[in-house]
Amino acid sequence: MNKIVKYILIGILVLGALWAAAFFIKSNSKDAVTYETQTPFISNIEKKTVATGKVVPEDEVEIKPQISGIIQKIFLEEGQKVKSGDLIATIKVVPNEQALNQSRGRVRNAELALNNVTIEYNRNKALFDKGVISSQDFNSLQLQYDQAQQELQNARADYQIIRQGSAGGSTSANTNIRATVEGTILEIPVEEGDQVIESNNFNDGTTIATIADLSKMIFEGKVDEGEVAKLEVGTPLKISLGAVEGTELDAKLRFIAPKGIEETGAVQFKIEGDVEVKEGVFIRAGYSANASLVLEKKDDVLVIPEALLQFDKKTDKPYVEIETGDQKFERRDIEIGISDGVNVEIVSGLTESDKVKVWNKTEPIKKGEDEEGEEGKSEE
DSSP: OHHHHHHHHHHHHHHHHHHHHHHHHHHHTSOOOOOOEEOOEEEEEEEEEEEEEEEEESOEEEEOOSSOEEEEEEOOOTTOEEOTTOEEEEEEOOOOHHHHHHHHHHHHHHHHHHHHHHHHHHHHHHHHHHTOSOHHHHHHHHHHHHHHHHHHHHHHHHHHHHHHSSOTTOSSOTTEEEOSSSEEEEEOOOOTTOEEOOOOSSOOOOOOEEEEOTTSEEEEEEEEHHHHTTOOTTOEEEEEESSSTTOEEEEEEEEEOSSOEEETTEEEEEEEEEEOOOTTOOOOTTEEEEEEEEEEEEEEEEEEEGGGOEEOTTTOOEEEEEEEETTEEEEEEOEEEEEOSSEEEEEESOOTTOOEEOTTOOOOOOHHHHHHHHHHHHHO
């Protein structure tokens, strides 16, 4: 019995020794990892940010009526170009019955007053011609007669304005809605038959049309509070439009809001930039756009790819590994500057002759492994 146990133990030890030997041979048969290196180089580097927004006309003019009424006729359409003075629409006046009745009564009273003064004037004129009354008395009657005539003219003119919207002989009737500036009609928010309200001290009035010059456009966007301090008025912008592929417009920053607006937990500041519209490029008002802004730029500085950086787990300071011999590396702490997301500036710690270890290179997938993976997927 003891011999059987002894043989079993010996067999187990032999199998263990064979397994350990096989594992050791397999481990040492793997190819040794060979690290590549890269050297720092001189280049220009820019730190950029992107502001999202839209492109809108610099000035939009809203055309409003000077009298209330109903849209009788619209002569133009959205998208048409207009000049100052072009007729856009006409308004049919719907007079207020109370105001119309009062104005009609005023005209009747002025007629009665004029008739009475006319009788007195004619009678006293005959007496004046005979020398019965003095010049002073006749002059007083002459003044009353002239005032009564003027009052009747004023009453009739007011009645005409209330009834038709303008006095007879007016060179520019209030019922004609005309363009006040040159540009393109962006919007006509009313239709024929709509009722409109006049613009006055207590009411903005109904907008008949909106006109803007599409050759003068600006970019409106927002930037984060962490970047706004690095911006300056006059900074060049590159505007890319989502609706116009392959077109990039130049612009200059002209305004930075002094007050931020909190949106989804972050403070945003409004910015504006003058856009240079290229000839042959038609930009519609309200196109969504992105503006690329250069926050910081340095020329002819020493840089390395940002992927070569490593960071200390305790201090979070950057460092790289420098080749000191054949596949031998040592750690070197460095100081970095600005980054553009691809390359990073080296302030100190490296020279152009140093060879930096590529520590995180992605190994290519071998053909055999790739085929095995595809077979596994097909079997599943």
